[in-house]
Amino acid sequence: MQLDRIDRKILQELQKDGSLSNLDLAERIGLSPSPCARRVKALKDAGVIGRTVTLLDPKALGLSLTALIHISMDRHTPDRFEHFEAEVANYPEVQECYLITGQAADFVLKVVVKDMDTYQQFLLGKLTRLEGVTGVQSSFVMRRYKDSTELPVPEEYPIA
Known part of the structure; x- marks a missing residue:
């Protein structure tokens, strides 16, 4: 189109x-x-417009901790990755999950929770219990500088 x-x-x-x-x-x-x-x-x-959603303010809901988590897996097989992705898709704390390259990690997750205690429960009670997870490195967001869902709309490129 x-x-x-x-x-x-x-x-x-x-x-x-x-x-x-x-x-x-x-x-x-x-x-x-x-x-x-x-x-x-x-x-x-044409699939250019996907679903329509309502964006909620995490702080207004008492969700004040955002973590970016790098996950390392024991094996790099389609089955292992598919199992991890299927499990993580069921966790409401996970807003985004990316399979990445160019890092020691295999996945990056964006997780939003109430506080550090809730994060610890998520990490130890769910994430590290997943089959194949061998490493977890967490970074915590101190401030959101830009938080946008808007994409640039290309002028000169057709949309496939």
């Missing part, structure tokens, strides 16, 4: 506020509601 100027504006506005009504979105981008709705549907059908 090739994005034009209007598609890019739609994507930029929806990334800022995914709860916009079609009427409000159409007004912001200077389009009438019917063509706006058709474009949004086409972007969804």
Whole structure:
């Protein structure tokens, strides 16, 4: 799908506020509601727009500790990685999980919890008990400088 100027504006506005009504979105981008709705549907059908979510403020929920955890595995096999990923997907504390390269670790997790005691319970009660985990290195976020879910919308590149 090739994005034009209007598609890019739609994507930029929806990334800022995914709860916009079609009427409000159409007004912001200077389009009438019917063509706006058709474009949004086409972007969804093409897979450019995924799911719509509501972002919560961790601090407002009492979740004041964010940890970035590097995980090392004992074996680098598809089965071992798939098992780890399937287990971690069930942990609500884990916001993000990446299989990485270029480091001593195999995975990086972003974990959000209430406090250090809760982190310790998560680490010792869940994470280090997973089959294949041989090393854990944790870093703790002191301050969020930028926390964005918005992606740059390319002008010159078609979306596959």
